[in-house]
Amino acid sequence: MARLPTLAVVGATGAVGTVMLELLSARKNHWGEIRLLASPRSAGRKLVCRGEELTVQGLSAEAFDGVDVAMFDVPDEVSAEWAPVAVARGAIAVDNSGAFRMDRDVPLVVPEINPEQVRNRPKGIIANANCTTLAMIVAIAPLHREYALRELVLASYQAVSGAGQVGVDTLHDQLSKVAGDRALGSRSGNVRQAVGDDLGPFPAPLALNVVPWAGSLADSGWSSEELKLRNETRKILGLPDLKVSATCVRVPVVTGHSVAVHAVFGSEVDAEGAREALRNAPGVILVDDPAQGEFPMPIDAVGTDPSWVGRIRRSMDDPRALDLFVTGDNLRKGAALNTAQIAELLAPEFAAR
Amino acid sequence: MARLPTLAVVGATGAVGTVMLELLSARKNHWGEIRLLASPRSAGRKLVCRGEELTVQGLSAEAFDGVDVAMFDVPDEVSAEWAPVAVARGAIAVDNSGAFRMDRDVPLVVPEINPEQVRNRPKGIIANANCTTLAMIVAIAPLHREYALRELVLASYQAVSGAGQVGVDTLHDQLSKVAGDRALGSRSGNVRQAVGDDLGPFPAPLALNVVPWAGSLADSGWSSEELKLRNETRKILGLPDLKVSATCVRVPVVTGHSVAVHAVFGSEVDAEGAREALRNAPGVILVDDPAQGEFPMPIDAVGTDPSWVGRIRRSMDDPRALDLFVTGDNLRKGAALNTAQIAELLAPEFAAR
Structure with missing residues (x-):
């Protein structure tokens, strides 16, 4: 045996x-x-x-x-x-x-x-790979095979558990402090004061906020997390000249990294063809029916294996570009x-x- | 008199x-x-x-x-x-x-x-104009004057007060329900169950979540909010052929709409030149020192007049493109x-x- x-x-x-x-x-x-x-x-x-x-x-x-x-x-x-x-x-x-x-x-x-x-x-x-790269790339690879990827513009919505258990504890602590004070986040309520000095692993409060920063400072104002998205995507897809611009943002979500993706290809795309490619792709679940409230979201993706993909649209001004939204559990697939x-x-x- | x-x-x-x-x-x-x-x-x-x-x-x-x-x-x-x-x-x-x-x-x-x-x-x-357009366009117009705008790829982080006081009340209600339960948002905790059926004006819970939807369903899977960003930007800037792709996302923030912007221009850009143009622009405050934790965030922009702009980077793969992050008070300038x-x-x- x-x-x-x-x-x-x-x-x-x-x-x-x-x-x-x-x-x-x-x-x-x-x-x-x-x-x-x-x-x-x-x-x-x-x-x-x-x-x-x-x-x-x-x-x-x-x-x-x-x-x-x-x-x-x-x-x-x-x-x-x-x-x-x-x-x-x-x-x-x-x-x-x-x-x-x-x-x-x-x-x-x-x-x-x-x-x-x-x-x-x-x-x-x-x-x-990095957790944000993984959430996104499982959905992008089948589209690359179909249409030949040339460029990615990415904006992330990253969960606090990407910074470990201390990130999760920090968000829960902050939420306990802000919950119940209905003035907070409005012009009369000061979130920084309510949250206090304990920011945990983050440069600013996460409760009732979004923080356009993840990782450490790299060259020319880029964050290490943004460079990872570019470099790892190029390496995994074997596309050393792929154009990638990413902005990484931390949001008050416990688990589940999301990415808004604008992908430009070498050939013309259509949304239904993209959906078909994703329906048949391993590690992907297609959730794309906005009329029924179906789109990828962290509260649904958490605890599941696949990347959730939806909001698939052909760009109105470029027949070779698709816009879509992806969410994946950063602790699982990520x-x-x-x-x-x-x-x-x-x-x-x-x-x- | x-x-x-x-x-x-x-x-x-x-x-x-x-x-x-x-x-x-x-x-x-x-x-x-x-x-x-x-x-x-x-x-x-x-x-x-x-x-x-x-x-x-x-x-x-x-x-x-x-x-x-x-x-x-x-x-x-x-x-x-x-x-x-x-x-x-x-x-x-x-x-x-x-x-x-x-x-x-x-x-x-x-x-x-x-x-x-x-x-x-x-x-x-x-x-x-629409609140999301306004937050972004005050920062984009001076860059357009400097470099001649050709294309925008936008991803938004929109506050619940964009849906009125009922949006604010809904988020605060949901936060009261989830605060204190440290399992929520992790694989063992179900946010949908904790929040219950009262979603207010939103198609899904906002607490511990991001929802890639704002507005109503328009053609080909686009939301009305995404079309507004495209059409209003073209009209205000007098650029009827401007390429615009936007993905609009609601986040658990009370007030302050943010936008991750990838802007492609007709001429070469540089980050310091862009900062200089924004420093001198009316209605803009430049906050761009990541090493000091300075970037635009809703908790700082709320209650203020200008658009807060930062995270300004020249794209690594396109000398004519800038990436930046903008936040504005959606009830004030917006x-x-x-x-x-x-x-x-x-x-x-x-x-x-």
């Missing part, structure tokens, strides 16, 4: 790690042992996965011994240090951080789009789910050994 | 009317009598303007007798019926509704951009303020009579 590979989940106690354990419990099983790793202060915690209680181990080189695939849901600097350690101990690393995404020797994989790239991994590392899907693409390699 | 003209405020008791009375009290005075008009059920209410208590009168043809300028802050169908009545009684009508904006014989005026158009009013009616400014442009005509 074929051996089932051993999987390590690094960062098992975080916001994405928690979703990962749910996914591993609910999806078709591909794994023998599942080993949970986290920072030493979390060692000893008990977590349930596949109905079994597992004890979290502290991250160490030895902890990767015997591991076939190691999934990393940790900050960039932790991945940068530990993914190569996992590889040195014999594992394939699937990394959800930004540490390796733009490395030429690391494939950036979205299983619905470029699954074949998992075999092209000279460093033994495979990267998972993080844990895509990582799990990549790892599952690797599992058959071990069965064949 | 020159006679001061008589002003009528039609819709004095509504959300925009309330802001209008504050503005008329705070701005340099141009008016003799100010007459407050509203639906018959509001007749007899006492409101304060310029420190005086005034009694609201019911709307009737006779109520316009002796009125020089009549400002309308009422729904489309009320304006359509009553603005011509005011004109027939000798007034100039300044209308904030959508009833006359695209009428060839009605100028659409933004005082910072095309003030001379107030004289070109064959029907005696002057229209005020409605009452622009109407008051138009009326003030008319006041000197009466002094000269």
